[in-house]
Amino acid sequence: MVNPAVDYRAVFKALVAPLLVMTPDFVIVAASDSYLEVSGRDQADLLGRHFFTVFPGNPSAPGGEGPECLRASLERVLATGERDTMALKRYDMEASDRPGVFEERYWNTINTPVLGPEGEVELIIHRTEEVTDFLQQLGRSGVTGMRAESETTSADVYARARELQDLNERLKRTTSALQEAIERQRRFVFDASHDLRNPITGLLTELEVALSESDIDLHPVLRKSLRDAERLNDIVADLLELARLDTATPAIAEPVDLAQLVVDELGRRTPTAVVLTRLGQQVVVRASRIRLARLLGNLLDNAERHTTNTIEIVVTADPPNAVLEVIDDGPGIAPADREKVFERLSRLDDARRLDPGGSGLGLPIAREIAQAYGGHLYAADNTTGARFVLRLPHAV
Structure with a gap:
């Protein structure tokens, strides 16, 4: 419970840790006295101004990554609603009394969100500690003979900190991808x-x-x-x-003539629509014949469910690819839904109406077979009906 007798603004201003409070648009709304001291600014310089306008960073700094890394950290806080800890970073400060002149500075920084009642980020608390003196002292050893070694140590500390930060960011991306999976x-x-x-x-x-x-x-x-x-x-x-x-790893690949594959697949089916073919010769890929037959069968099953009268199958060479197309003259697929049909168990309203017992697994299986052999299956533009295009590396 908040104690009304405590002047929290005064407490904030007097905190030892340098603290800055900004909005989700990175506009500064509060700064502690220690932050004003370490930054060499006063309240009038900061309040109501955009952080990166006040602290633009040194365009001449090696790498110049300070502002970019800080912005990335703040954006992660906005995206996740969680605290983000930055490793040691160089972020030079423009001298308050000498515009355009920058002083070399190093910082350890933590950015923490303040969440609203709906979990949205309302404010960001930017806490930073300057470690410039520490790094510089490493380069000012009292023993002259150790100066070069100290400078090397200083550079190495900074380099290791950058590596740790990069590793931390990669781990965050990996964790996010695993959670999504x-x-x-x-x-x-x-x-x-x-x-x-x-x-x-x-x-x-x-x-x-x-x-x-x-x-x-x-x-x-x-x-x-x-x-x-x-x-x-x-x-x-x-x-x-x-x-x-x-x-599993993909089944053993063998040369497969796509035209012959189409002929064989049509020969074992009982068509429910007129099937027209345009089959180029010597269009060969390397894949599992059984898996490609499954892929083609799934495309034909889908076409038969949606076609009005005619299905067309086209095999062509488009170096470096071999191309197989299955086209129907049904209602087609809206551009916004062309990726959705490849999601597992995803079924559009039209598919549910035409085949209530369908599983929504046929097209995802077909795409994953294509990807297993270095290819791509997608729904392409067509004047009428749906047009599915398979591209696989042409075996030459």
Whole structure:
């Protein structure tokens, strides 16, 4: 509880640690007396002014990274709502009585957010400690013969501090990426479990009805149960394929003629639409034939669900790539949704309407197979319908 009898402004001003308070726009709103002393400024120089206007940094400093590193730290505080500790940094100060003249200065800095009721960053407390004297004393050893060694030590301390700061920033990025991956995996498991429950529930319901009514015709029940079992098998097969893609190295690559692959895949299917082909010859890639057949099959399944009358398959060479395109004449994909269709278990409204039992795993599996062999699968512009383009390195 805040004690109204305490003058917190006076306490802040008298704190020993040099402290500065700024808004999320980096406008200075308060400074402790010790900060004024260490910076050589007074309240009128600071309050209401942008931090980087008051302290622009020395354009002639080696590397000139001081302002950039401080800005990056402040932006991390705004983005995460968490304290950010900077390693030792050089940030030269412009002499207050000599504009354009900078003094070499070194600082250890901590930036801490002040959060509002909704968790937003309302203010940033900038705490900094100057270590310039310490570093300079390392270079002013009392023994003349040790001067060069002391200067080397000073430079080494600074270099190690910069390395630690760089390592800390890389670790933060890695941690953030891992957290995002864990969250994606959690959502994936949740959604996959939900998709598995639907056919399981249908199967259990049909079996319970069949058992409770002795005179029921079992053939419709068995047909429905078979469809639900097939649906379960398809989902489990997709999940196993994703697990293999996530954890295993790509299957052994072999030369695969894309035109022949298309002919073979069409030969084993019963088309539900007119299929037109334009197949270039000698368009060869190195990949697993089985995996590429799975990729093409998934693209054709998707095209058959959405096409109106015609599907077109095109194989061409576009050095250094081999290109396979699957085009339908359906409603197409809005530009804003072209990446979304490759997210695991993501299904657009049109897909749910045309195939309520779909899992949303076919296109993500196709893309991951492409990536496993150094390629890329994407949804491209098209005048009508959807156009999926596979690019793989051409085997020459």
